[in-house]
Amino acid sequence: MLIPFETPLREATLLRRYKRFLADIRLPDGQEITVHCPNTGSMRNCGQPGDRVWVSLDYKPGRKLPGTWELVEIGSGQVACIHSAxxxxxxxxxxxxxxxxxxxxxxxxxxxxxxxxxxxxxxxxxxxxxxxxxxxxxxxxxxxxxxxxxxxxxxxxxxxxxxxxxxxxxxxxxxxxxxxxxxxxxxxxxxxxxxxxxxxxxxxxxxxxxxxxxxxxxxxxxxxxxxxxxxxxxxxx
Incomplete structure (x- = not known):
């Protein structure tokens, strides 16, 4: 059974995770933005600078951050979902x-x-x-x-x-x-x-x-x- 995401995900490159709930990413067009990192854990072995990630973007007025980090590619093609909810x-x-x-x-x-x-x-x-x-x-x-x-x-x-x-x-x-x-x-x-x-x-x-x-x-x-x-x-x- 495949449970689709609410909105299509966008591929990006992880630049860094910091302050626990923030992550800087680079989109394919070169734009760099900060998105929400929805994980309270250490995320050990999940996400290093340069890793391929996928994010859900939502530019609704009043939203503090434009998107949410969802997935990360780890090692040789393995994928993890870091959105714990x-x-x-x-x-x-x-x-x-x-x-x-x-x-x-x-x-x-x-x-x-x-x-x-x-x-x-x-x-x-x-x-x-x-x-x-x-x-x-x-x-x-x-x-x-x-x-x-x-x-x-x-x-x-x-x-x-x-x-x-x-x-x-x-x-x-x-x-x-x-x-x-x-x-x-x-x-x-x-x-x-x-x-x-x-x-x-x-x-x-x-x-x-x-x-x-x-x-x-x-x-x-x-x-x-x-x-x-x-x-x-x-x-x-």
Missing amino acids: RANRVVAQALQQGLITPLAGYPEVRAEVRLPEGSSRFDFLLSGGGRAECVVEVKSVTLALGKVVGAFPDAVSARGQKHLRELIEVVQGGRRACLLFCVMHSGIEQVRPADEIDAEYGRLLREAAAAGVEVLAWSVWPQPNGMQVRGALPVVL
Whole structure:
């Protein structure tokens, strides 16, 4: 399944990323502009000066920046989506179409749901069909370590650790819970915790899996014409 972008992307060359959310690019006509970098992580191994990138441009009046950085070409033709919010949008459509088979069969898919018994907000709540409700938390994976191995997180993530503790509580409360790694990098073929970056996250991920939290990884290949939902990848704990 190919999920197209809302507007056609423009190819450009990355000049630099700075102040976390800004990136300077050069368009094919030589024009240099600053666009939004929609990624809060370190973006390790994703984007060096001179890399080919793709951006969505929108020159609406009142908009602070004229566009958003979406994709980057890494190495020998591999492409990653650095727009981390895309993961939830892709997963939402994939869930509704039943493409993520372990989570298929739920007629109701609700996004950004807060459970009555707690203050946590989760990415998705699946319900209906006579099945136990399933809480789903999505994490975008773009960090490639080695030839085919992807890892999460790319920086110490207190927020990610908190989500794992909360998913364990969800299972203990009688609901189904799933941590879904949305792998938006065409060169990644398996996923593992990035213990060398955030050892506590790795520990909690293994604890969550042992407690009954389902840990899945799904491959999504970014392309200039859209995001292609492919299939399951192994998670190595």
